[in-house]
Amino acid sequence: MGRVFPEDALADTGRTVPVLSACEHYAGNERFIDKALALQATVDRPFDLTLDLEDGAPVGREHAHLEMVCDMLAEYTPRRGRVGVRVHDIRHPVFMNEVEAVLGRLGHKVDYLVVPKTNDRGDVEYVSSVMQEIAKDTMREAMWPLHVLIESQRALHDLFPIAAHPQVETLDFGSMDFVSDHGGALSSACLRSPVQFEHALMRRAKTQIVAAALLNAVVPVHNVTLDVGRAEVAGADAKRAKDEFGFLRMWSIHPGQIEPIIEGMAPDPAETERAIAILLQAQDTDWGPIRFEDELHDRASYRYAWGIARRSHLAGRALAEDTVARLFKS
16 A cells, blocks of 8 residues: 555544645735735745735725725636735724625635734624624635634623634734733833733733644634834744743735744754654654654644644744655645
8 A cells, every 4th residue: 555645544523623835914905915925936945825805905995995805816817825905894894895806806816814903703604694694695616714813802701602613714913903902001112012911901912822722623823013114024923822821823914024024933954853753763663653763653743744744844844845745635
């Protein structure tokens, strides 16, 4: 019998955390969107691109902004990364028009929908019901994943029911609105390092978002780095968010932040090397228990190693051609 790929040998019947690009890049105006789309087509490390209808739209010109984004989506050719859209919150008068235009007209070009200002599980259920109607009207079989922004104390209070919704793919920490929601109790220093990682309320919010996300097989997404002039700051924030809190993905708001974020979120090279060695030995023994460096390993540790290998491969870590051929189907 030939070697069995990890994807087949380690299939889990339960809901598992999806392996997504470690960077979600936001672009709001036409020039930035065009630049990001061009970049997405050429980079070796894939990233997801979110077209922003909320903060990207000038007040009073939301309709014109929507039409511009729809025109760009219509011309879009899928690349290695995915493309999603952030709409206005459900209480904004343009919400329904945006969702119907983006998903009803161009749903085949959209990989996920980002929903801001979510307060509770009911908000998520409402968005889901709207999307279900659009999917039915357009004869779409699969639903669009939801990326839910956690930006308030109310959302944090209802976090676990929100994360448990089956359509939710990521929980995203919106630190700027979260700090503002505290009415001055949190200083602006909480938006930057090191305070964003050290203040008790910020640590609590980040810890709970990660815990709720991982419990429900959802990807936890870290907030932006405001410093766009020094790309290394975003990389350091990404690494700290991953190492200390367990975040698996982070927002970018400047093209220069993309590579440092992906690198900061990538598994440690030594850990990757060890994970691959375990997987190759396990594959050679048809995925039965093995002894590796005087430790017993079985399916549980293989699944962990497979997650490390997949995230490393997606992050562009240089893996031997033979290793890629043995572990990855394509």
